[in-house]
Amino acid sequence: MRRATVEWQVCGLCNYDCSYCVQSPKNRVGHPSESEVSRFLDFFERLPGAWEVKMTGGEPFAFGGFLERIVPGLVARTPHTVSVLTNLSAPRAQLERFAALTRGRLGIVSASLHLEHVELDAFVAKARALRAAIDPAASMVINAVLVPGRLDRVEAARAAVEAAGLRFFPQVMKLGGGVVDYDDADRPAVDRLIGISPSPRRANVAPGYRGRLCWTGVDYFVLTQRGDAWRCRTARRFDEGFLGNVLDGTFALGDAPEPCTYDICPCTVPANRGMIEGVGEATA
Ligand code: SF4
Ligand code: SF4
Structure with missing residues (x-):
């Protein structure tokens, strides 16, 4: 079953600078103005139906407007479910406030473990505290990138995350529109x-799902911090599948699925929300 989902890059700025980040440093900047935040909230209030609004960055909590206006605004003014992708660097008090604000309305917290920036035990303790504070019915997952040559650390991280009762989600490292070709030394750990x-x-x-019918652009879209909407991340990369801008009133969804024309589908969200013909479990 499809679950309508928008992935909204609420800001570009991030407080980390991971060596494997898919966003270049020049793009990891900026956030919407006060008036743009108001117009985004107006847009989400008008968006028909109940969507999952999965917020990403950059790092959403690094933008003060995220916790001060966006999360409370979505909860108060819309029927949508709130989800977030975060590096979990926010102070515990902010995470607790997020948990309280989203009670009864939270979909998933995807917490990314960046071993270049955090100490494993401290991260796991923080993640465990957040898991205890959020809606019991909400999902939480810990993501980690499989950085070549450093997979022993990722395996140790998985053990610690799972020992804490949390779900671990490994991600192959993306590079130049494709994925890393792991060498023989890394392959067994991969x-x-x-x-x-x-x-x-x-x-x-x-x-890759080339040729399969895909409902992105109908029941799913990605939204940038400037209000531009695209069918999916890959379409955006190729400057295709533009759906208009939600801030200037030109946004429009398609009304029928279209076959995928791309060799790589780099994000699991469309698959896990049931957007792709014959793919995914539509559960998280
Ligand atoms: S935390 Fe995420 S957005 Fe920020 S630099 Fe690392 S990978 Fe990029
Ligand atoms: S299958 Fe993946 S890459 Fe292809 S159109 Fe759908 S979301 Fe985009």
């Missing part, structure tokens, strides 16, 4: 971490 042919719910291996 296989241990992601398994053979994992589903999009268990790991992100950036597969």
Whole structure:
């Protein structure tokens, strides 16, 4: 079953600078103005139906307007479910406020573990505290990128995350529109971490779905901090599938699925929300 979802890059700015970040430093800047935040909230209030609004960055909590205006505004003014992708660097008090604000309205917290910036035990303790504070019915997952040559640390992270009762989600590293070609030394650990042919719910291996019918652009879209809407991340990369701008009133969704024309589908969200013909479990 499809679950209508928008992935909204609420800001570009981020307080980390990961060596493997898919966003270039020159793009990891900026956030909407006060008046743009108001217009985004107006847009989400008008958006028909009940959507999952999955907010990403940059780092959403690095933008003060995220917790002060966007989250409370979505909860108060719309019927939508709130989800977030965060590096979990926000102070505990902010995370607790997020948990309180989203009670009864939270979909998923995707917390990314960046071992270049955090100490594993401290991150796991913080993640565990957040898990205890959020809606019991909401999902929480800990993502980690499989950085070549550093997979022993990722395996240790998985053990610590799972020992804390949290779900671990490995992601193959993306590079130049494709994925890293792991060498023979890394391959056994990659296989241990992601398994053979994992589903999009268990790991992100950036597969290709060319030719399959895809409902992105109908029941799913990506939205930038400037209000531009695109069918999916890959379409945006190729400057295709533009749906207009939600701030200037030109936004319009399609009304029928279209076959995928791309070799790589780098994000598991469309698959896990049931957008792609014959793919995904539509569960998280
Ligand atoms: S935390 Fe995320 S957005 Fe920020 S630099 Fe790292 S990978 Fe990029
Ligand atoms: S299958 Fe993936 S890459 Fe293809 S159109 Fe759908 S979301 Fe985009």
